[in-house]
Amino acid sequence: MSKDQDNAHANDTSNPLEAIDVSGLARGTDLTAVVGLVALSSIDEGIHIVDSSAKTIFYNEAMGRIEGLAPHQVLGRPLHEVFPGLNPENSTLLRVLQSREPIYDTVQTYVGPKGTRITTVNSTIPIIIDNKCVAAMEVAKTLSRVRRLSERARTVEAQPRPKRSPAQKDDFRRMYSLDDILGESEVLKKAKSTAQVVAKYDMPVMIHGETGSGKELFAQGIHNASDRRGKEFVAINCSALPESLIESTLFGNVKGAFTGALDHEGLFEQADGGTLFLDEINSASPSLQGKLLRVLEEKAIRRVGANNLTPIDVRIITSCNIDPIEAVESGSLRSDLFYRLSVYSLRVPPLRERKEDIPILARAFADQAAKSIGTRAPRFSSDVLKAFMDYTWPGNVRELKNAVQSTVGLNPGAEIITRDDLPDFVRQSLSPAISDVPMARTLEEAMKETEKQLILKALREHNGKISDAAKALGITRQSLHYRMAKNGITKF
Numbered sequence: 099m100s101k102d103q104d105n106a107h108a109n110d111t112s113n114p115l116e117a118i119d120v121s122g123l124a125r126g127t128d129l130t131a132v133v134g135l136v137a138l139s140s141i142d143e144g145i146h147i148v149d150s151s152a153k154t155i156f157y158n159e160a161m162g163r164i165e166g167l168a169p170h171q172v173l174g175r176p177l178h179e180v181f182p183g184l185n186p187e188n189s190t191l192l193r194v195l196q197s198r199e200p201i202y203d204t205v206q207t208y209v210g211p212k213g214t215r216i217t218t219v220n221s222t223i224p225i226i227i228d229n230k231c232v233a234a235m236e237v238a239k240t241l242s243r244v245r246r247l248s249e250r251a252r253t254v255e256a257q258p259r260p261k262r263s264p265a266q267k268d269d270f271r272r273m274y275s276l277d278d279i280l281g282e283s284e285v286l287k288k289a290k291s292t293a294q295v296v297a298k299y300d301m302p303v304m305i306h307g308e309t310g311s312g313k314e315l316f317a318q319g320i321h322n323a324s325d326r327r328g329k330e331f332v333a334i335n336c337s338a339l340p341e342s343l344i345e346s347t348l349f350g351n352v353k354g355a356f357t358g359a360l361d362h363e364g365l366f367e368q369a370d371g372g373t374l375f376l377d378e379i380n381s382a383s384p385s386l387q388g389k390l391l392r393v394l395e396e397k398a399i400r401r402v403g404a405n406n407l408t409p410i411d412v413r414i415i416t417s418c419n420i421d422p423i424e425a426v427e428s429g430s431l432r433s434d435l436f437y438r439l440s441v442y443s444l445r446v447p448p449l450r451e452r453k454e455d456i457p458i459l460a461r462a463f464a465d466q467a468a469k470s471i472g473t474r475a476p477r478f479s480s481d482v483l484k485a486f487m488d489y490t491w492p493g494n495v496r497e498l499k500n501a502v503q504s505t506v507g508l509n510p511g512a513e514i515i516t517r518d519d520l521p522d523f524v525r526q527s528l529s530p531a532i533s534d535v536p537m538a539r540t541l542e543e544a545m546k547e548t549e550k551q552l553i554l555k556a557l558r559e560h561n562g563k564i565s566d567a568a569k570a571l572g573i574t575r576q577s578l579h580y581r582m583a584k585n586g587i588t589k590f
């Protein structure tokens with residue numbers, strides 16, 4: 099990163115925000131749009147938005163300070179004109195436009211128009227309307243700014259936490275039990291039965307399942323079915339904190355361990371006597387995994403900056419969002435740590451493997467949503483339930499809950515939810531069944547239409563991922579590309 103770029107945010111200790119006069123905007127302009135525009139223009143993070151053709155439609159001054167450009171030099175121009183060296187490999191904007199999937203906290207290094215090497219930490223999201231990626235928005239920070247934010251977070255983390263009162267602790271312990279996990283499918287019953295058994299034995303448990311399938315619910319259920327249920331259950335997502343924070347968060351630190359540090363109790367000590375749930379353990383760095391292995395062996399932790407060990411009595415439950423064997427083979431999970439953590443192993447089935455549970459879950463989520471807004475819970479029409487059963491739910495139970503709650507919230511007081519009331523992402527994902535394909539003049543035309551609908555269905559079910567869609571269809575990527583071109587499929 100260049101000195102100029104690093105200094106762009108070096109002296110930002112004062113509040114950069116000022117009052118903004120928007121009286122020049124046309125009368126009748128939607129207030130929400132005005133506020134959104136002002137917010138994006140004013141925040142001290144770089145914001146760069148491009149449309150589906152990678153042409154810049156928004157570029158704030160903070161982004162200009164990072165890249166050494168003025169907004170008028172970028173607005174309305176394609177990315178490749180301003181930054182000729184960008185491609186999907188080194189540009190999160192181009193990659194998100196291509197994949198239609200968000201990218202978070204990714205370091206990006208590229209060369210600016212003045213030949214300056216620029217390094218930023220980016221979070222970039224697609225903007226989807228009617229199942230089409232119409233734009234992508236990038237939020238960028240310089241590395242120096244990330245370091246300062248990290249230092250501030252460390253200082254806050256180091257402050258002593260207030261002790262919970264006995265009443266607060268009782269509330270904290272009253273979480274989910276295994277009985278709260280809804281469903282009557284055989285695969286779910288088997289998972290709950292396994293969880294009930296392993297809860298009795300005070301040994302490490304590794305839970306694996308797809309994102310949104312309910313791994314933490316099972317972890318809480320195991321804790322509350324164990325002899326440790328009267329003690330703390332503490333959870334942390336290993337991918338949610340940067341490497342600079344997670345060690346002091348887990349193990350604590352002593353006064354003076356780093357700038358502004360006070361004596362601080364880590365999560366292991368907070369969970370002493372109870373259960374510590376380490377979510378997405380495969381996202382932890384190799385060095386942290388090594389330290390966790392030592393904790394398991396020594397049954398003690400060492401606070402950051404301390405010389406002595408602190409004994410702990412904690413049951414550890416971990417989770418992986420991929421098969422743990424695959425995580426070991428890919429190198430994201432140490433094999434020796436895997437063997438120590440997976441004394442008992444539990445697989446949480448994805449929602450598509452227990453579709454008979456969908457009506458039960460949908461009604462429960464509708465009841466919750468209606469209660470929160472003070473209305474009666476609506477019923478679901480038969481075509482809505484069929485739509486729910488037909489959809490693949492790549493986000494699993496979490497996605498279903500979001501769909502139901504947003505539907506109920508958008509239709510307060512409705513007695514029955516019809517297919518037209520569903521969120522766009524569910525409606526757009528439903529493809530006509532083969533039997534719904536309209537009659538064509540010839541068998542060849544009917545087969546072509548059927549092929550097109552099957553390809554569209556596979557692409558939508560796999561969020562536009564060519565490799566996954568091709569695998570589901572039993573063909574190669576090259577064959578899928580050819581068939582998409584042959585059928586004129588460019589948007590899905």
